Every structure is written in structure tokens, then in C-alpha cells.
Amino acid sequence: MSKIVGIENMSVDLINAEIRRGARFVTFDYCFSVIVMTFKRSSDVYFIRANEGTFKHSYSFTLLTLALGWWGIPWGPIYSLSSLFTNLRGGRDVTQAVLAGA
Secondary structure (H helix, E strand, C coil): CCCEECCCCCCHHHHHHHHHCCCEEEECEEEEEECCEEEEEECCEEEECCCCCCHHHHHHHHHHHHHHCCCCCCHHHHHHHHHHHHHHCCCEECHHHHHHHC
16 A cells, blocks of 8 residues: 555544544546656555645646656557546545555
């Protein structure tokens, strides 16, 4: 499983209380192209507290995709658009998967 960013020094009870208030676990997509090969990856898992936005976590993955994702044909543009769509919608919610693995 990926590393979980944002739960350092938090107890399980505090994490569960945050989840009940609307917190979630999220990943962000990014892609990069090297000549004719394109790679699409997911970030580590980020713990997003209730009423916290995802932009501060997603912007680096979005910028990486914008700068390096487009260059591989044909998958570069396809993966780039998919990654940008996911990130601009707030990332991929993986809360249930994280809780099931806990």
C-alpha cells in the first residue's frame, strides 16, 4: 500500500472522528512522457480533513502532467487529459479501500 500523507501523529480515534466529519483519503494522478513512452501513475494517499480543499496537494501533480505528459503519442494526450480531469475534480477518493485495508 502507498504511504499515507497527513496522518502523522494522529491517533486512530482522531482519524475516525475526522472521517465521520467528512474527511477522506485521496490519490492524484499524473503522467509523464519520454519520447514515445508515456507513464501514468498515482500519488501516495493523502488524508484530506473535513472542509479542506485538495488543491494544495494536487497542484504539483497537475503541473507535472501539464509540462511532461503530452509528448508521447498517442497515450500522452489521452493520459494527460484523464489525469487532469481526475485532479481537477478533487482526486480519486480511496477512503473505502484504505478503511478496508486497515
